[in-house]
Amino acid sequence: xxxxxxxxxxxxxxxxWVAALVPLTLGLGFLMVELPWRPLAPKxxxxxxxxxxxxxxxxxxxxxxxxxxxxxxxxxxAALPAWQxxxxxxxxxxxxxxxxxxxxxxxxxxxxxxAQVPTMVFMLLPVPHVLGPDxxxxxxxxxxxxxxxxxxxxxxxxxxxxxxxxHAAGRPVLRGMWRG
Amino acid sequence: xxxxRPPLPRRCLPxxxxxxxxxxxxxxxxxxxxxxxxxxxxxxxxxHFGLLSSTGHFGRFDAHVALDPADPGQxxxxxxxxxxxxxxxxxxxxxxxxxxxxxxxxxxxMARFTGRAVGVANASRFRVEGDLTLxxxxxxxxxxxxxxxxxxxxxxGAETAEFSAxxxxxxxxxxxxxxxxxxxxxxxxxxxxxxxxxxA
Numbered sequence: 001x002x003x004x005x006x007x008x009x010x011x012x013x014x015x016x017w018v019a020a021l022v023p024l025t026l027g028l029g030f031l032m033v034e035l036p037w038r039p040l041a042p043k044x045x046x047x048x049x050x051x052x053x054x055x056x057x058x059x060x061x062x063x064x065x066x067x068x069x070x071x072x073x074x075x076x077x078a079a080l081p082a083w084q085x086x087x088x089x090x091x092x093x094x095x096x097x098x099x100x101x102x103x104x105x106x107x108x109x110x111x112x113x114x115a116q117v118p119t120m121v122f123m124l125l126p127v128p129h130v131l132g133p134d135x136x137x138x139x140x141x142x143x144x145x146x147x148x149x150x151x152x153x154x155x156x157x158x159x160x161x162x163x164x165x166x167h168a169a170g171r172p173v174l175r176g177m178w179r180g
Numbered sequence: 181x182x183x184x185r186p187p188l189p190r191r192c193l194p195x196x197x198x199x200x201x202x203x204x205x206x207x208x209x210x211x212x213x214x215x216x217x218x219x220x221x222x223x224x225x226x227x228h229f230g231l232l233s234s235t236g237h238f239g240r241f242d243a244h245v246a247l248d249p250a251d252p253g254q255x256x257x258x259x260x261x262x263x264x265x266x267x268x269x270x271x272x273x274x275x276x277x278x279x280x281x282x283x284x285x286x287x288x289x290m291a292r293f294t295g296r297a298v299g300v301a302n303a304s305r306f307r308v309e310g311d312l313t314l315x316x317x318x319x320x321x322x323x324x325x326x327x328x329x330x331x332x333x334x335x336x337g338a339e340t341a342e343f344s345a346x347x348x349x350x351x352x353x354x355x356x357x358x359x360x361x362x363x364x365x366x367x368x369x370x371x372x373x374x375x376x377x378x379x380a
Contacts, residue, residue: 037276040359044228114269116225116235123231133235135269 003075006180011071014064015177018057018099019156025053026153029146051110052121058103065096077171091159098152105148109141210254213245213341213375216333220373222261226351227364236268236277243373245343255297257308259371263291281358288315295323308345314354323347323369338376346370 007015032046076085110119111129119127131137167174223237240262247255263285266277278285295310305326312321325345333340348368351357 033271037272038281038358040276040362044362048232114235114237114267115273116233117228118232120231123229138269 004072006074006176008067008071009180011064011067011073012177012180014060014067018060018064019160021053021057021060022099022153022156025050025057026149028053029149047117048120048123051106051119054103054106055119055121055127058100058107061096061099065100074176077166077173079171088162091155095152095155095159098148098155102145102149102152105141105145109138109145112138112141114138210246210248211377213247213377215243216336216340216374216376217242218374219342221371222259223370225368225370227366228362230364234268234270236266236273238262238265239267240265243371243375245375247341253297253299253306255306255308257293257295257297257310259293261291261293263289263314282356284315291315293321293323295321297325312349312354314349315356317354319349319353321347321349323371328372333376336376340374340376342372342374344370344372 028046028050032043032050035043035046037043076088080088107119107127108131110117111131112134114133114135116133119129121127163174163177220241220243221237222241223235225233225235227233238261242260244258245255263283264278266274266283266285268274268277277283280287283291292313293310295308297306298309299307305324308323308325310321310323311318323345324347325343328342328344330339330341332338346368348366350365351363351367352365
């Protein structure tokens with residue numbers, strides 16, 4: 001893949017939208033579980049919002065990967081040791097994978113849930129369920145969804161800390177993702 | 181999908197009230213069908229905000245039908261449901277539905293439906309009218325029933341008949357008034373049962 005002079009505007013915007021939506025969706029996930037059952041409306045709506053954001057994150061990440069495939073990315077800083085560049089590439093790959101896998105697992109667990117609540121993005125766009133209800137599968141998928149989501153956030157935090165560290169060392173990675 | 185299986189081990193319920201049916205004046209040719217405890221599903225579906233829906237079910241219920249296969253128009257039906265066996269498999273939802281605001285299963289452990297077929301020309305599709313008792317409140321209830329298939333169960337040495345029925349109740353009539361912004365007043369009931377007739 002040929003290196004580009006910098007991240008395109010669309011790539012930068014998508015990066016920050018996903019960076020904002022992931023913690024928001026995680027927080028909503030904990031909130032929806034913790035909210036009391038009465039009154040029911042806030043809890044129910046928190047679930048719907050969490051599911052909707054999950055679908056949006058999946059769409060934005062798929063778009064990012066498409067842009068990455070078609071436009072490429074700027075070259076890694078050649079001054080960095082090779083092992084660091086390899087580690088960064090590995091972390092970025094796993095992050096992309098988790099950003100796709102976590103919403104998919106959430107969707108599949110919603111589809112498997114015996115309560116059979118349909119998935120409608122922001123109560124507007126129906127997303128058909130490809131799986132029927134199955135309690136054992138539901139419990140397995142929900143646990144996977146949770147643990148991979150926690151893994152995603154831990155890895156994203158490490159990613160952010162490394163970006164800050166590079167920034168403190170005078171390398172333009174943060175500026176490059178913000179202004180191109 | 182595999183045939184619906186109860187998620188909880190079924191127990192025969194003490195069917196107080198169902199005895200009435202069997203003890204009633206026996207009609208010519210009417211046969212008593214017993215409920216196959218290995219099949220059967222009783223589920224309910226409510227709507228949310230007009231767009232979404234959710235479904236739960238009762239793990240333990242029993243049904244009894246007195247029916248003349250040649251004249252299904254005379255069928256009599258009785259169903260008893262253990263309200264505590266309600267299950268939505270959503271952590272907390274089951275407790276909510278058992279609570280006093282909903283099925284109040286501690287005070288009202290059983291829900292009942294008794295009814296009879298009305299205006300039937302054939303067994304494949306008929307209407308059942310009767311009374312539904314929930315939380316100690318009895319209201320008229322109508323179900324649309326269908327005979328899905330008839331056959332023989334060699335293991336049981338019995339004839340079998342599979343029925344489905346569905347009907348809609350208004351939960352407000354039974355005193356379930358909570359969360360009207362989130363849960364629809366109308367709740368649909370769907371029942372699938374397999375009935376056995378012959379030696380027990």
